Amino acid sequence: xxxxxxxxxxxxxxxxxxxxxxxxxxxxxxxxxxxxxxxxxxxxxxxxxxxxxxxxxxxxxxxxxxxxxxxxxxxxxxxxxxxxxxxxxxxxxxxxxxxxxxxxxxxxxxxxxxxxxxxxxxxxxxxxxxxxxxxxxxxxxxxxxxxxxxxxxxxxxxxxxxxxxxxxxxxxxxxxxxx
Numbered sequence: 001x002x003x004x005x006x007x008x009x010x011x012x013x014x015x016x017x018x019x020x021x022x023x024x025x026x027x028x029x030x031x032x033x034x035x036x037x038x039x040x041x042x043x044x045x046x047x048x049x050x051x052x053x054x055x056x057x058x059x060x061x062x063x064x065x066x067x068x069x070x071x072x073x074x075x076x077x078x079x080x081x082x083x084x085x086x087x088x089x090x091x092x093x094x095x096x097x098x099x100x101x102x103x104x105x106x107x108x109x110x111x112x113x114x115x116x117x118x119x120x121x122x123x124x125x126x127x128x129x130x131x132x133x134x135x136x137x138x139x140x141x142x143x144x145x146x147x148x149x150x151x152x153x154x155x156x157x158x159x160x161x162x163x164x165x166x167x168x169x170x171x172x173x174x175x176x177x178x179x
Contacts, residue, residue, distance in 0.1 A: 081100055
């Protein structure tokens, strides 16, 4: 079930919520009144969020290995994630694919999926190469994520990313008036 809300929802730390996933069944997408048909904008505010929330639905149905939780265990910062880092690059150097991934293990897990499938291979490689010491941590977590998706759901993230990237490149050719 997909539930659309026009305005954003806000957290107690001053950030706003783009989406939520509930009970392995329902995804709520916020901020839809701000929709713009710009591929970069859509990727940041909608596509990445949709993949993030759908990944929550998947792990709500079939839990991922608790081995994942131990990799960054004590490094999660809960709601302080928005103040902890000076951007995603800083978080990546500390082993998190994004600032938000440092909130807790479930967010870390799904952010890896969402960032991977919405990034080109070159963008992903740049993230990893610029992550310094954090690259080994990100790669260790991503191995668990990748294997979970294959073994639990039969989803090859490389193939999924290829389809997503192709479809994103076709956005400007879609006739949205005649679907």
